[in-house]
Amino acid sequence: MTSRPTRSLAETRMAATRMIRPLLAAVLMAILVTMTPSLVAAQQENFPLRAYYPEVPYITTADLLVGYDDIMVLDIRSRFEHDVANINKAILLPLNDPDFADKLEKLRPKTSDTAMAFYCNGHSCAKSYQAVQVALSLGFNNVCVYDGGIFDWIDAAPDKATLMGETPARADRVIAPVEYLTRLLDYDAFVEKAREKDVVVIDIRDPFQRDVIPNIDTVKPIPLDPLLNLVVSRIWTEKHLLFFDAVGSQVRWLQYFLESYGYFEYSFLKGGIEAIANDPDKIRPVIETNRSIVSNQEMLLKLTGDLRLDNSDRKILGYLLANVKFNNYIVVDMATAGKALGVSRDLLMASVQKLTRYRYATHSTMQDTLIVQVDPRLGWKGRVGDKAWDDTMSEFEKQVQQ
Numbered sequence: 001m002t003s004r005p006t007r008s009l010a011e012t013r014m015a016a017t018r019m020i021r022p023l024l025a026a027v028l029m030a031i032l033v034t035m036t037p038s039l040v041a042a043q044q045e046n047f048p049l050r051a052y053y054p055e056v057p058y059i060t061t062a063d064l065l066v067g068y069d070d071i072m073v074l075d076i077r078s079r080f081e082h083d084v085a086n087i088n089k090a091i092l093l094p095l096n097d098p099d100f101a102d103k104l105e106k107l108r109p110k111t112s113d114t115a116m117a118f119y120c121n122g123h124s125c126a127k128s129y130q131a132v133q134v135a136l137s138l139g140f141n142n143v144c145v146y147d148g149g150i151f152d153w154i155d156a157a158p159d160k161a162t163l164m165g166e167t168p169a170r171a172d173r174v175i176a177p178v179e180y181l182t183r184l185l186d187y188d189a190f191v192e193k194a195r196e197k198d199v200v201v202i203d204i205r206d207p208f209q210r211d212v213i214p215n216i217d218t219v220k221p222i223p224l225d226p227l228l229n230l231v232v233s234r235i236w237t238e239k240h241l242l243f244f245d246a247v248g249s250q251v252r253w254l255q256y257f258l259e260s261y262g263y264f265e266y267s268f269l270k271g272g273i274e275a276i277a278n279d280p281d282k283i284r285p286v287i288e289t290n291r292s293i294v295s296n297q298e299m300l301l302k303l304t305g306d307l308r309l310d311n312s313d314r315k316i317l318g319y320l321l322a323n324v325k326f327n328n329y330i331v332v333d334m335a336t337a338g339k340a341l342g343v344s345r346d347l348l349m350a351s352v353q354k355l356t357r358y359r360y361a362t363h364s365t366m367q368d369t370l371i372v373q374v375d376p377r378l379g380w381k382g383r384v385g386d387k388a389w390d391d392t393m394s395e396f397e398k399q400v401q402q
Contacts, residue, residue, distance in 0.1 A: 046123060047123050047147055048123065048124060049123070049124065049125075049126055049129055049147065050147065052126075052129075053126075053129040053132075053133070053145075055133070055136070056129050056132045056133060056136075056144070056145050057132070057143070057144040057145070058144055058145045058146070058147055059071075059115075059117050059144045059145070059146050060148065061146075061148045061152050061153065061156045061157075062156075064117060064146055064148075064153075065156065065157055067115065068089070068157075068160065070114065070115070071114070071115045071116070071117050072091070072107065072108060072114055072115065072116045072117070073087050073089055073090045073091065073116075073117050073119065073146070074090065074091050074092075074093050074107075074116060074117070074118045074119070074131070075087065075090040075091065075092050075093070075119060075120075076093060076094060076095040076118050076119070076120055076127055076128055076131040077092075077094065077095075077120050077121065077127070078094055078096075079092060079094070080224055080250070080253060081121070081253050084163070084164060084253045084256045084257075085150050085151075085154065085161070085162065085163045085164070085169065085256075086150065086161070086162050087119065087150065087153050087160065087161055088160050088161060088162055088167060089160070090119070091107065093107075095127050095130060095131050095134075096364060096365065097364070098349070098353075098363060098364055098365045099353075100131075100134065101134065101138055104134075104135060104138065104140070105138070108140075110138065110139045110140045110141065111141050112141070112142060113142065114142065115142045115143070115144065116135065116140070116142065116143045116144070117143075117144050117145070117146040118131040118132050118135070118143070118144075118145055118146065119145070119146040119147070119148075119149055119150065119153075120149060120150075121149050121150060121151070122147075122148070122149030122150070122151055122152065123147060123148070123149065123152075125147075125149060128145045128146065128147060128149070129145050129147070131145075132144065132145045151174060154169045154171065154174060155171065158170070158171060163256075164256055164257075164260055173256075175255055175256065175259065180252060180255060183255065183266065183267050183268050184248075184267070184268050184269075184270040185242075185267045185268070185269060185270060186270050187214070187269065187270075187275070187276050187282050190214070190242060190244075190267070190269045190270075191214065191215065191216060193240070193242060193267060194216045194218075194242055196240070198238065198239050198240060199239065199240045199241075199242060200220060200236055200239045200240070200241050200242065201214075201216055201218060201219045201220065201242045201244075202219070202220050202221075202222050202227065202241060202242065202243050202244075203219050203220065203221045203222070203244060203245075204222065204223065204224050204227055204243055204244070204245050204250060204251070204254065205221075205223070205244075205245055205246050205273070206223050206329075207221070207223070207325070207326040207327055207329045208325060208326065208329045208330075208331040208371055209246050209273075210286050210326070211285065211286060212273065212277065212283040212284065212285055212286065213273070213283065213284060213286055214244065214269070214273070214276065214282060214283060214284075215281070215282055215283060215284050224250065224254070225395065226391060227254075228257055231257050231258065231261055231263070232257075232261055234261055234262060234263075236263070237262055237263060239265065240265040240266065240267070241258075241263065241265065241266040241267075242266070242267055242268075242269070243266065243267075243268050243269070244268065244269035244272055244273060245268075245269075245272045245273070246272050246273055246274060247271070247272045247273075247274045248268070248269070248270060248271045248272040248274070248275070249272070251268040251269075251272075255268075292381075293321060293322075293324050293379050293380065293381050294379075294380045294381075294382075294384055295321070295377070295378055295379055295380075296377035296378070298377075299375065299377040299378050300378070303317070303360065303378065306358065308354070308358055309354065309355075309358070312343065312347065312351060313351045313354055313355065315341065316341060316343070316348060316351040316352070316355075317351075317355060317360070317361075317374075317378075319337065319340065319341055320332070320352075320361075320372055320374065320379075321374065321378060321379040324374070324379045324380075324381045325381070326381060327376070327380065327381060327382055327388060327392055328373055328374050328375070328376045328378075328379055328380055328381075328392060328396070329371070329372070329373055330370075330371070330372040330373075330374065330379075331369060331370070331371050331372075332369070332370050332372075333368060333369060333370075334348060334349075334365075334368050334369070334370050335368060337370065348370075349370075352370065352372060355372075355374075359375070359400040360374065360375055360378060361373060361374045361375065361378075362396070362399050362400065373396065373399070375396060376389060376392050376393050376396060377393075380392075
């Protein structure tokens with residue numbers, strides 16, 4: 001273990017002792033004694049984010065291996081990323097889960113001898129550091145970041161890792177960065193490829209993210225969950241597939257499924273939509289047809305008669321239903337919604353959480369944006385009874401039963 005670039009040796013010793021159980025402290029202290037300036041410089045290069053999060057304690061791969069049985073490991077990535085590769089004992093708790101803080105408190109008391117280590121994808125992934133910051137702000141002690149991430153762990157402990165459903169994780173199935181980079185196309189090359197015969201262009205973003213798309217005539221909007229079913233069925237193995245996402249991160253994990261199921265002809269838009277979002281010559285808006293919002297009267301009556309909901313809850317739901325963007329998705333700025341409704345952010349979220357608890361909706365948050373998926377029978381922008389409706393109903397029912 002090497003020292004943090006922004007801490008003295010004594011401070012590092014104290015942080016190391018706090019972040020693991022006492023039985024590991026002696027091991028870490030012995031390692032710290034051997035630190036040299038050259039190791040510090042190497043650490044700054046290999047773990048560039050440590051300097052930006054000086055208040056966040058960290059744990060190395062070697063020390064996590066020593067304390068593996070005693071340390072609580074939390075994966076703060078998405079379920080999709082977790083399903084591709086994970087540390088075997090890790091508890092999945094996505095950082096963007098709206099109930100992240102509540103769920104964290106249910107996992108372990110704030111003051112405990114049991115260390116918690118948060119991880120994500122690797123040395124340059126800031127989310128794991130941010131998760132520790134949240135935990136510290138909530139008053140948790142004995143927390144740290146495992147910033148080696150999932151791939152360092154697979155290299156060091158394949159028997160304690162899972163990759164594409166297999167454990168021990170096979171190192172030969174880890175896709176090297178160069179193999180990913182060769183699949184990236186800039187916008188011009190992406191568009192040129194899209195014009196060729198037997199090419200399918202797929203937008204894997206969620207519906208609420210689809211404000212604009214590349215200037216390409218035929219784009220299939222297929223979110224990841226249904227897309228993976230199609231990938232597994234191998235219906236496109238004779239096609240060249242072009243994928244794009246929001247910022248170029250989801251396709252990195254999609255590649256594992258494509259390789260596993262025998263797809264050889266595929267490419268990704270470098271940087272996702274974000275890379276071209278400010279160039280009007282490269283994008284066009286998603287044209288929303290003038291569809292009214294359809295509601296099932298029986299469901300509305302059920303909601304009206306539900307004594308667990310109060311008038312404030314129904315008022316907030318009415319506002320949300322008036323803002324259905326696509327199918328049953330609602331995307332609103334929380335400050336804007338609070339101002340329109342005359343309620344605080346806390347009251348808005350309390351009502352949304354209640355609607356989720358009673359299975360009228362599901363929700364998530366991204367910074368100041370609230371994303372709600374209502375029961376399609378309460379609000380649906382589209383044709384009732386078609387395939388999109390059936391698929392969404394099935395998806396919603398699975399979500400609320402989890």
